[in-house]
Amino acid sequence: xxxxxxxxxxxxxxxxxxxxxxxxxxxxxxxxxxxxxxxxxxxxxxxxxxxxxxxxxxxxxxxxxxxxxxxxxxxxxxxxxxxxxxxxxxxxxxxxxxxxxxxxxxxxxxxxxxxxxxxxxxxxxxxxxxxxxxxxxxxxxxxxxxxxxxxxxxxxxxxxxxxxxxxxxxxxxxxxxxxxxxxxxxxxxxxxxxxxxxxxxxxxxxxxxxxxxxxxxxxxxxxxxxxxxxxxxxxxxxxxxxxxxxxxxxxxxxxxxxxxxxxxxxxxxxxxxxxxxxxxxxxxxxxxxxxxxxxxxxxxxxxxxxxxxxxxxxxxxxxxxxxxxxxxxxxxxxxxxxxxxxxxxxxxxxxxxxxxxxxxxxxxxxxxxxxxxxxxxxxxxxxxxxxxxxxxxxxxxxxxxxxxxxxxxxxxxxxxxxxxxxxxxxxxxxxxxxxxxxxxxxxxxxxxxxxxxxxxxxxxxxxxxxxxxxxxxxxxxxxxxxxxxxxxxxxxxxxxxxxxxxxxxxxxxxxxxxxxxxxxxxxxxxxxxxxxxxxxxxxxxxxxxxxxxxxxxxxxxxxxxxxxxxxxxxxxxxxxxxxxxxxxxxxxxxxxxxxxxxxxxxxxx
Numbered sequence: 001x002x003x004x005x006x007x008x009x010x011x012x013x014x015x016x017x018x019x020x021x022x023x024x025x026x027x028x029x030x031x032x033x034x035x036x037x038x039x040x041x042x043x044x045x046x047x048x049x050x051x052x053x054x055x056x057x058x059x060x061x062x063x064x065x066x067x068x069x070x071x072x073x074x075x076x077x078x079x080x081x082x083x084x085x086x087x088x089x090x091x092x093x094x095x096x097x098x099x100x101x102x103x104x105x106x107x108x109x110x111x112x113x114x115x116x117x118x119x120x121x122x123x124x125x126x127x128x129x130x131x132x133x134x135x136x137x138x139x140x141x142x143x144x145x146x147x148x149x150x151x152x153x154x155x156x157x158x159x160x161x162x163x164x165x166x167x168x169x170x171x172x173x174x175x176x177x178x179x180x181x182x183x184x185x186x187x188x189x190x191x192x193x194x195x196x197x198x199x200x201x202x203x204x205x206x207x208x209x210x211x212x213x214x215x216x217x218x219x220x221x222x223x224x225x226x227x228x229x230x231x232x233x234x235x236x237x238x239x240x241x242x243x244x245x246x247x248x249x250x251x252x253x254x255x256x257x258x259x260x261x262x263x264x265x266x267x268x269x270x271x272x273x274x275x276x277x278x279x280x281x282x283x284x285x286x287x288x289x290x291x292x293x294x295x296x297x298x299x300x301x302x303x304x305x306x307x308x309x310x311x312x313x314x315x316x317x318x319x320x321x322x323x324x325x326x327x328x329x330x331x332x333x334x335x336x337x338x339x340x341x342x343x344x345x346x347x348x349x350x351x352x353x354x355x356x357x358x359x360x361x362x363x364x365x366x367x368x369x370x371x372x373x374x375x376x377x378x379x380x381x382x383x384x385x386x387x388x389x390x391x392x393x394x395x396x397x398x399x400x401x402x403x404x405x406x407x408x409x410x411x412x413x414x415x416x417x418x419x420x421x422x423x424x425x426x427x428x429x430x431x432x433x434x435x436x437x438x439x440x441x442x443x444x445x446x447x448x449x450x451x452x453x454x455x456x457x458x459x460x461x462x463x464x465x466x467x468x469x470x471x472x473x474x475x476x477x478x479x480x481x482x483x484x485x486x487x488x489x490x491x492x493x494x495x496x497x498x499x500x501x502x503x504x505x506x507x508x509x510x511x512x513x514x515x516x517x518x519x520x521x522x523x524x525x526x527x528x529x530x531x532x533x534x535x536x537x538x539x540x541x542x543x544x545x546x547x548x549x550x551x552x553x554x555x556x557x558x559x560x561x562x563x564x565x566x567x568x569x570x571x572x573x574x575x576x577x578x579x580x581x582x583x584x585x586x587x588x589x590x591x592x593x594x595x596x597x598x599x600x601x602x603x604x605x
Contacts (some may be wrong), residue, residue, distance in 0.1 A: 048247065050599060052599065059253075061257055064261075066268055066447035072214065073213065093106070102502070110127075141198045159512075200216045218242070231261060264449050303576055305582070309588065318493075319563045344405055358398065361501075366547060375548070380548055380549055442459075459471065501537065
């Protein structure tokens with residue numbers, strides 16, 4: 001797709017004339033757009049409902065990160081980058097409200113317009129939008145950003161771009177995207193791409209950028225300093241262009257955000273106890289209950305905050321790579337699920353405090369219901385009946401143990417399933433008819449101490465089945481390279497899911513993504529039913545059909561037995577310095593506040 005980024009005013013006028021003569025439909029400018037219905041906030045809204053417009057500016061927050069980094073560019077596949085940079089160091093045309101299932105409001109754009117069927121979307125940039133160096137954001141920058149990210153950036157940006165038929169400038173501050181496919185979500189997704197400064201990258205290889213390029217963006221934070229592999233400091237830009245934009249009022253309040261990197265979670269926690277780190281997100285309920293009684297907590301200098309949310313559980317656990325023959329048989333994958341003694345592991349790791357993930361969309365209205373598929377869900381599954389995994393129509397639930405360490409009944413079932421798949425215990429080892437042993441490699445990153453502890457418990461159970469997995473722990477850069485290229489048999493992964501699943505589902509579970517390097521289809525699944533149901537939910541025009549399609553997809557994913565789920569995080573546990581505050585009114589995606597400091601502020605007692 002080629003684009004002319006240097007049109008003259010005369011050429012632009014001619015283009016506009018052609019567009020009018022071609023009968024381009026006009027539409028009313030909007031301040032925001034929702035996936036279904038209208039945005040909750042009116043055009044003259046003052047601030048997001050969960051942001052505090054009176055929050056003071058200033059202060060500092062220090063987070064402890066496990067691992068390392070060798071790049072400051074989170075927009076490409078190469079390298080290991082502090083994950084926060086993708087969200088804190090860049091802005092997009094529109095920003096997401098975390099108090100609605102999926103609604104965007106104008107940020108860099110002043111308004112947007114859409115076609116009658118959302119077959120196109122047009123954005124008009126704010127005249128005051130500027131990069132951190134003071135230069136204005138132009139249509140040229142925006143168009144260059146979209147094409148560069150989609151053709152040279154991380155593969156996650158390519159799927160939407162592949163559904164764009166044309167991108168064209170329509171005015172001094174406006175541009176239009178026309179879509180090649182019927183997909184109502186594209187009008188929203190296209191507004192969420194990071195915007196870069198084109199001039200910064202002239203003469204540079206965008207795909208090879210590491211630590212030599214400090215990003216120039218429109219975001220309220222800029223990279224102030226860094227020590228390779230050890231720390232990154234972001235500072236709030238006092239001349240940030242968008243401080244008076246309604247969407248940003250009450251956001252970006254903290255002056256300095258520091259990310260300190262540690263070799264493992266134990267070192268990061270000790271740094272927090274010592275006051276070197278000022279905010280810590282705890283994922284282990286037992287640790288939260290038993291190890292957060294140190295002096296700073298007792299004195300009130302550190303506050304323990306529990307933040308609820310209403311989003312789906314998502315899927316967190318150990319994914320099996322079906323591209324590898326060892327896990328291509330669903331009966332083998334089912335055996336691995338039976339061998340995983342969740343009840344005992346959960347009791348050991350969390351004191352039994354955290355519920356198990358029951359399905360990909362569990363803990364929400366979008367999750368599959370118990371028992372056989374019924375009503376509209378069954379109707380949507382029926383056309384794929386011959387290809388569905390066992391249990392998708394009839395009903396499927398994860399195997400449950402008795403809570404004992406031996407897990408005898410489930411291990412017997414696991415051994416039986418392995419036999420059905422052609423593997424039996426011979427001389428104490430699980431082997432096939434040719435005598436080859438059943439073994440596989442579990443790949444984990446350094447610093448993933450909790451995951452390693454779970455795997456050690458799991459490996460002990462597998463030993464009783466005559467299976468000895470190879471556990472490989474590697475540095476984060478190697479780990480990212482191997483998982484991006486699907487070079488593993490089993491690994492740990494987390495898919496966060498929202499109340500408005502959409503186009504990203506293709507990257508997670510779609511056939512096209514199964515062979516796309518860097519996609520999040522970690523299991524390598526290719527299912528006609530999943531692809532069809534994703535199309536259905538993307539094009540649903542009623543809430544009822546959307547919910548039914550998602551519940552049907554949840555059944556296909558869960559019954560596919562691709563992941564060994566662990567426990568879910570239906571609340572966020574954040575321990576933080578008493579000076580760090582967050583709003584009393586929480587959004588429905590409350591866990592977002594636990595991950596990001598956007599609406600936090602610093603205020604001394």
